[in-house]
Structure formats: structure tokens, C-alpha cells
Amino acid sequence: MSTLADQTIAALRSGHDELAAFVRDLGPEDLLRPSGASEWQVSQVLSHLGSGAEIGLAGLTAAIEGGSAPDGEFNRKVWARWDAMTADEHAAGFLEANQRLVEAYEALDPTTRAELRVDLGFLPEPIDVGNAARFRLSEFALHQWDVEVGFNPYATVTPTAVPLLLDQAAGMLAWTGRPDTLAGRQGTLALRLSDPDRAYGLRLGERFELTDVPEQPDGELVIPAEAWLRLSVGRLAERYTPDGVRVTGPFSLDDLRRAFPGF
Numbered sequence: 001m002s003t004l005a006d007q008t009i010a011a012l013r014s015g016h017d018e019l020a021a022f023v024r025d026l027g028p029e030d031l032l033r034p035s036g037a038s039e040w041q042v043s044q045v046l047s048h049l050g051s052g053a054e055i056g057l058a059g060l061t062a063a064i065e066g067g068s069a070p071d072g073e074f075n076r077k078v079w080a081r082w083d084a085m086t087a088d089e090h091a092a093g094f095l096e097a098n099q100r101l102v103e104a105y106e107a108l109d110p111t112t113r114a115e116l117r118v119d120l121g122f123l124p125e126p127i128d129v130g131n132a133a134r135f136r137l138s139e140f141a142l143h144q145w146d147v148e149v150g151f152n153p154y155a156t157v158t159p160t161a162v163p164l165l166l167d168q169a170a171g172m173l174a175w176t177g178r179p180d181t182l183a184g185r186q187g188t189l190a191l192r193l194s195d196p197d198r199a200y201g202l203r204l205g206e207r208f209e210l211t212d213v214p215e216q217p218d219g220e221l222v223i224p225a226e227a228w229l230r231l232s233v234g235r236l237a238e239r240y241t242p243d244g245v246r247v248t249g250p251f252s253l254d255d256l257r258r259a260f261p262g263f
Contacts, residue, residue: 003113003114003130004130004131004134004164005108005113005114005128005129005130005133006113007130007164008130008133008134008137008164009102009105009106009108009113009133010160011137011141011158011160011161011164012101012102012105012133012136012137012140013102013106014158014160015137015140015141015144015158015160015161016098016099016102016140018144018158019098019140019144019147019148020095020098020099022147022148023046023091023094023095023147024095026042026091028087028088030042030151031043031046031087031088031090031091032087033150033151034150035146035147035149035150036145036146036147036148036149036150036155036235036240037143037146038234038262040146041087042147042150043087043088043090043091044090045143045146045147046090046091046093046094046147047082047083047085047090047093047094048143049094049098049139049140049143050082050090050093050094050096050097050098051078051079051081051082051097052136052139053094053097053098053100053101054078054082054097054101055070055074055075055078056101056136057097057100057101057104058070058074059118059119059120059121059132060101060104060105060118060132061104062119063116063117063118063119063126064108064112064116069119069120069121070121071121072121075121098140101136105129105133108129112129113129113130114128114129116128116129118132120132120135131168134164134165134168135168137161137164137165138161138165138168138169138172140161141157141158141161141162141165142157142229142230142233142235144157144158145157145158145230145235146235149240153239153240154242156224156226156227156242157226157229157230159195159226162195162196162225162226162229163196163225165229166193166196166198166225166228166229169228169229169232170200170209170210172232172233173208173209173210173232174207174208174209176232176233176234176260176262176263177204177207177208177232177259177260178258178259178260178261179204179205179206179207179208179259181255181258181259181261182204182205182251182255182259185204185250185251186204186205186206187204187205187218187219187249187250187251188201188202188203188204188211188214188217188218189201189202189204189217189218189219189220189221189247189249189251190202190213190214190217190219190220190221191210191213191220191221191223191228192220192221192222192223193223193224193225193228194222194223194224194225195224195225195226196225198225199213200212200213201213201214201217202221204251204259208259217249218249218250219247219248219249219250219251220246220247220248220249221245221246221247221256222244222245222246222247223244223245223246224242224244224245227241227242227245231256231257231260232260233260233262233263234257234260234261234262234263235262236257236260237257241253
């Protein structure tokens with residue numbers, strides 16, 4: 001039976017192969033184009049993914065070998081080295097670093113995938129391989145979109161990643177949401193997703209959270225699941241909003257965009 005770890009590692013592989021093929025076809029000027037990430041060029045997104053892969057591999061290796069997870073000083077040195085690279089080096093470095101991270105996950109045997117705990121450095125305690133890989137998948141899939149949307153405004157989050165990320169996105173709302181933007185307004189929307197079909201309650205108030213769909217919601221947000229993932233991290237500007245997104249009730253779509261400005 002396929003586990004969360006198996007499914008997520010497979011999604012990391014397919015995502016890497018897709019983005020690597022895309023990046024290999026980019027020319028020097030392409031790397032300098034604006035991306036979907038505010039204030040970042042395409043090469044800077046690749047730098048972020050590459051440095052993250054290097055840090056992630058160090059953490060995974062430490063977990064396997066029983067060592068200490070990378071600390072802040074290690075991370076800062078990695079970021080500084082990547083910041084000093086040229087755009088072409090960002091692209092080449094991403095291809096190499098992310099390939100190594102995916103291969104390291106793929107090399108884990110079933111027992112290790114089930115029993116290993118990985119310290120990501122920003123959580124209270126180490127987590128299992130499936131969830132560690134899913135944190136990477138969340139970062140990777142959304143930044144893959146950042147790169148691709150710089151060339152295609154109709155780009156979407158890669159479908160293999162979307163169902164794996166929905167549950168994690170629910171737990172991230174406390175980090176990604178900004179209740180202060182609602183100026184004291186509160187309400188619960190029925191959140192109805194498609195591809196895949198899911199339904200939740202989206203409670204907006206002093207804190208943001210997903211709940212069961214209420215019997216009498218204050219309104220409704222109907223949206224493709226991949227677009228919901230993007231909205232929750234500040235990537236649903238009007239020009240990137242697919243047809244069929246509909247909001248009713250006390251909040252407008254612009255209210256929701258302001259409430260989820262991204263990191």
C-alpha cells in the first residue's frame with residue numbers, strides 16, 4: 001500500500017523532472033524575467049529552490065546518520081553562497097541540488113520511510129518522512145508555479161501535488177493569514193473545492209482555520225483546489241485567477257487576497 005511518504009516522494013520526482021525540463025530550455029534573458037513571486041526574477045526563485053534543497057539534504061542526511069540538524073549559521077552560509085551566484089549558476093545549481101535531494105528521498109527503504117524522524121529546524125520536534133517531504137513539496141510546487149507563470153499566465157500548480165498539499169495548507173493558515181486586514185469583520189464561508197472535490201468551512205476572524213462545513217455558512221467560496229492553494233499563500237492576483245472562482249457573503253475576493261498576502 002502506498003504511504004504518504006511514497007506518494008510525496010513520487011510527486012517530488014515528477015515535479016523535479018517537469019521543472020528541470022522547463023529550466024533547461026531557458027536562455028539567459030529568460031532567467032531574468034519576473035516570476036510569480038513578488039520581487040523575484042526567475043533565477044532568484046531557482047536560487048531559493050536550490051539553496052532549500054541543499055539545506056533540506058543536510059537535514060535529511062543528519063537524520064539518517066543520527067547527527068544534529070543544520071543550524072542557522074549553516075543556513076546563512078548556504079544562502080550567502082547562492083546569493084553570490086550568477087543567474088546561469090542559479091539554474092545549473094538548482095538542477096544539481098534538487099536532483100540530489102530527490103534521489104536521497106528515493107533511496108530511503110520502506111522501514112526508514114516509516115520510522116525515520118527529520119528535524120526541519122523550524123518545528124517544535126522532528127517529524128516523519130512523509131510530512132518532511134510534504135513540506136518540501138509545498139515549497140517546490142508553489143515555486144515551480146512561480147517560475148512557469150512568468151511565461152504562461154494560465155499556469156497552475158502541478159496536479160500531482162495538489163491533493164497531497166490540501167491538508168497541510170489547512171494547518172498553515174495561522175501562518176499565512178492576516179486577520180488584521182479584515183478590520184474586525186468575522187464570518188465562516190463554505191469552501192468548495194474542485195479537482196479534487198473537497199468541502200470545508202473557512203473561518204475568518206481573530207484567527208483563520210478550516211472546519212467542517214457549517215449548516216448555515218455566512219457565504220461561499222467556490223474555487224479550484226490548486227487556486228485555493230495559491231490564494232492561501234498570496235498567489236491569486238486577478239491576472240492569475242481562473243474562471244469560475246466565486247465568492248458570496250461578507251467578504252469579497254479582494255478581501256481574501258489581502259487576508260492572505262503571502263510570505
